[in-house]
Amino acid sequence: MYWYVYQADVDEAVDLKNAGEQFIEEDHYAVDCIRPKCLELHRMCEQYKALLRTRDELLTRSRELQDRIDRVGMETGCHGDRCCC
Numbered sequence: 001m002y003w004y005v006y007q008a009d010v011d012e013a014v015d016l017k018n019a020g021e022q023f024i025e026e027d028h029y030a031v032d033c034i035r036p037k038c039l040e041l042h043r044m045c046e047q048y049k050a051l052l053r054t055r056d057e058l059l060t061r062s063r064e065l066q067d068r069i070d071r072v073g074m075e076t077g078c079h080g081d082r083c084c085c
Contacts, residue, residue, distance in 0.1 A: 006048075006052055009048070010045060010048065010049065013041060013044070013045050013048075014045065016041060017038050017041045017042055017045065020034045020035075020037060020038040020041070021038055024038065
């Protein structure tokens with residue numbers, strides 16, 4: 001749901017990781033420094049994606065709960081924090 005907002009960050013990190021992997025494949029002189037950074041970037045991307053999935057699930061459940069509360073409020077005549085019961 002909100003994934004599109006953060007997709008640019010994820011795409012940029014993936015592009016950076018891919019560039020690092022390209023250097024590794026070309027046996028760049030700094031491959032010993034690049035490889036650990038690529039692994040760390042990959043790990044961070046996976047954690048970030050997992051965090052976003054969790055946040056999205058929580059927001060979706062919150063929205064569903066709020067919708068249910070609103071429906072019950074409409075059925076009972078309660079609006080907002082005031083109830084006419």
